[in-house]
Amino acid sequence: MRFQPKYNTYEAAPQWPENQAARRTVPGTVARDERLEPIADTLPMTFDQALLDRGQERFEIFCSPCHAASGYGNGMVVQRGFPAPPSFHSERLRNAPLRHFVDVITEGYGVMYSYRDRVPLEDRWAIATYIRALQLSQHVAYDSLSASQRARLADSVDDSSREAPQ
Ligand code: HEC
Structure with a gap:
């Protein structure tokens, strides 16, 4: 058995469609997990x-x-040469629905690989929700803050150089 003509996984197989020994799953079937x-x-x-x-x-x-x-996209791996992802604080990604983040984690996106195997679906939603919070941390309408939040904001701002946001 060990010594016989056979294909190894991912080997080229000219007589099969797509020229590869690894076959796609049969339509209508799913993996066990x-x-x-x-x-x-x-x-x-x-x-x-x-x-x-x-x-x-x-x-x-x-x-x-x-x-x-x-979420600005300049993580340690990027500082070591991996292509920089877009910032989560862009207009486009601020307006993207939560589902977009879940899809990117599930399927991957461009050079970013899929995290489907490492991040279960529930955690993908949790991460998407947290990204939304991160976005709000950098971009919240002043008018939407309560009086006590505005007071805290004013306390945290170096008041000598700035005026309260209009
Ligand atoms: C190894 C580096 C790396 C890791 C880890 C990584 N990403 Fe990315 N991510 C990228 C890069 C690079 C892009 C841009 C890909 C492209 O445009 O080709 C990207 C793009 C994205 C985008 C933007 C999609 C769009 O619409 O433009 C989202 C959202 C995203 N990643 C979410 C995540 C989340 C959530 C995680 C963690 C589960 C994660 N990424 C982990 C590198 C990474």
Whole structure:
């Protein structure tokens, strides 16, 4: 058995479609551990502090090496030469639905590979929610703040050089 004509995985196989020995799954079949239900369009679980905390933890483990803890895209791996991802604080990604982040984690995006195997679906939603919080941390309308939040903001701003935002 060991010494016989055979293909190894990923070997070229000219007589088969796509010229490769590794075959695609038969249409209508799934891998044993593959989830069957379609991914929801909006957050399918309760939004609470625990979800955000989980998202932050998973984000810092899996995403911050490239996207940076701040989400600006200059993480350590990028500083060592990996292509820089776009900032999460752009107009386009601020307006992207949560589902977009879940899809990028699931499928990968351009040179970013898929995290499907490493980040289970629930954690993808948690990370997406946390990215939204990160975006808000850099871009929130002053008018939407409560009086006490405005007071805290004023305290934290070096007041000699700045005026309160209009
Ligand atoms: C190894 C580096 C690396 C890691 C780790 C990484 N990314 Fe990325 N990510 C990239 C790069 C590079 C791009 C830009 C890809 C391109 O445009 O070709 C990108 C793009 C994106 C985008 C932008 C998609 C768009 O619409 O422009 C999102 C969102 C994203 N990543 C989310 C994540 C999340 C969430 C994680 C963690 C689960 C993660 N990334 C982990 C490198 C990484």
